[in-house]
Amino acid sequence: MKRPLLFITFALFFTAGAWASEPAVYTGLLSNTGAGGYDTVSYFETGKPTKGSRDYTADYQGVTWRFANAENQARFEASPERFVPAYGGYCAWAVAQGYLAKGDPQHWAIRDGRLYLNYNQSVQDRWLKDTESFIRQANANWPKVLE
Structure with missing residues (x-):
């Protein structure tokens, strides 16, 4: 009887911190990879999302970022x-x-040199109707929404 109770206590102790606040970078529930594993440089280079490779990675903000090639990793x-x-x-x-809400790497836009992700196509359609206003609102809300 003591082992299950000890395990539950241990699990609650070490997971309570995860519930306290959201991480500053979205990685999904069981991942530590930013942008769903997509090469964020590719959006600027090719104008479309490209899956990154486990061969080309960088760590930034406590997250692993993947790239399609060594050049994008270096950039x-x-x-x-x-x-x-x-x-x-x-x-x-x-x-x-x-x-x-999660950002989907397939639903994106670049505005003034920044990459923005949206949840899905319907949300992105709304975002694109008044992008500048939404950016102002999001800037005012960030990072308070992480609390």
Whole structure:
């Protein structure tokens, strides 16, 4: 009887911190990979999302970022803040509304040199109708929504 109770106590102790606040970069529940494993430099280079490789990675903000090639990895490492999605890759529209939702690397936009991810196509359609206003709202809400 003592072992299950000890295990439950141990598990609750070490997971309680995870419930206290959201991480600044969205990685999903069981991952430590930013942008769903997509090469964030590729959005700027090719104008489309490209899956990153486990062969080309960089650690930034406690997260592993993947790249399609060594050149993109080097560009990221030279200026990571330029290539990390706004709001840590959380859905930009959701942040503008005052809450967090996952950002989907397939639903994205680049505005004024920043990469923004959205939850899905429907949300992105709303985002694109008034992007500048949503960016202002999201900037005002970030990082308070992490609390």
